[in-house]
Amino acid sequence: MRDYTILILGGIVLLLAGAAWRSGGWELVLAGAVGGVKTLLLVAPLLLCAFLIAGLIQVLLTQDKVAYWLGEGSGWRGIFLACIGGALIPGGPYVYYPIAAALLRAGASLGVLVAFVSAKNVWPVVRLPLEFALLGPRLTVARLLTTFLIPPLLGFLAQALAGRQVEAIRENLK
Amino acid sequence: MNLATFTLLIPAGILFAYAWRRGDGSHRRGLAKGGRTLLSVLPLLLLAFTTIGYVSVLLPQEGLQNLMGPDSGWRGLLRAQGMGMLMPGGPYVVLPLISTLYQLGTGLGATITLVTSWSSLSLLNALWEAHFIGWRFTLIRWTLLLPFPLLVGLLAEAWFGGTS
Known part of the structure; x- marks a missing residue:
């Protein structure tokens, strides 16, 4: 997955460098690259902190712990716990989707599952330091406040509108 | 520091x-x-x-400001939502890029719509989800979430748009 991303990103960089060359010659090609590296160096101390926090959280909080914690909660309590679990769980989609599938197998409702995935998407504790470092405090705080209700709200909506679909979804799990 | x-x-x-x-x-x-x-x-x-x-x-700054700047209205938010869905990659790639767009003139609301749309509606992510849990689940979650990035952007503009 990552190698694939590197290839795509490398291709984009080459295309952009080509575009820079066409509109401003080698001077602009150099200016773009230097500008990028300068920005990286500027945020380097912040990135170091962000990665330190992410590493520590991942060691202190394992995926098993979160899954155990979530258990077979149901109703509003289950949705609430799923929001916290989703926010805290570290790892990319190849980590939390298998966990979500495991929760589903263990009997979680549709609302719990939707709340879990949504919380991972909008309140991810491990990603927040990076977001804070790159986008700044004002934007990060504004985003957290405006998206605050999404995970529980979406969990309730999913449960109320499509809760009965959960059996069909469970049956289709590999 | x-x-x-x-x-x-x-x-x-x-x-x-x-x-x-x-x-x-x-x-x-x-x-x-x-x-x-x-x-x-x-x-x-x-x-x-x-x-x-x-x-x-x-990137011409003026062009970006017209497309997704603070005065681009709900159309700007809609563009941000579409762009967020198409953005490939994890936070290490996407967040630096969004931060540059923000510095170049994307509005606060549009930037928040962009982050929300990328993190919750990204098509690449939907593929992972469908693979592990199934299309039915992805379809339900995706449909319910669809209006939210835009709404969140509007809310952010209304609450925090004035100060900079």
């Missing part, structure tokens, strides 16, 4: 102290884990930031 670095040093220090107090080597493992992650994404970060350098010198 700027304020943002200082603000991040506090949780880092607290977590490190907590891990160290546990006395089971968690603090060392946490450091190592963070370092390994950083090293493994370093090539990605370099490429992402080079992209940013080029976007900064090539």
Whole structure:
């Protein structure tokens, strides 16, 4: 997955460098690259902190712990716990989707599952330091406040509108 | 040292102290884990930031401000939502890019719509989800979530748009 991303990103960089060359010659090609590296160096101390926090959280909080914690909660309590679990769980989609599938197998409702995935998407504790470092405090705080209700709200909506679909979804799990 | 670095040093220090107090080597493992992650994404970060350098010198600021600037209205938010869905890659690639767009003139609301749309409606992510849980689930979650990035952007503009 990552190698694939590197290839795509490398291709984009080459295309952009080509575009820079066409509109401003080698001077602009150099200016773009230097500008990028300068920005990286500027945020380097912040990135170091962000990665330190992410590493520590991942060691202190394992995926098993979160899954155990979530258990077979149901109703509003289950949705609430799923929001916290989703926010805290570290790892990319190849980590939390298998966990979500495991929760589903263990009997979680549709609302719990939707709340879990949504919380991972909008309140991810491990990603927040990076977001804070790159986008700044004002934007990060504004985003957290405006998206605050999404995970529980979406969990309730999913449960109320499509809760009965959960059996069909469970049956289709590999 | 700027304020943002200082603000991040506090949780880092607290977590490190907590891990160290546990006395089971968690603090060392946490450091190592963070370092390994950083090293493994370093090539990605370099490429992402080079992209940013080029976007900064090539993108006409005026054009961007017309498309997604603070005065671009709900159309700007809609563009941001569409762009977010198409953005490929994890936070190490996408967040630096979004931060550049923000510095080049994307409005606060549009930037928040962009982050929300990328993190919750990204098509690449939907593929992972459908693979592990199934299309039916993805369809339900995706449909319910669809209006939210736009709404969140509108809310952010209304609440925080005035101050800068």
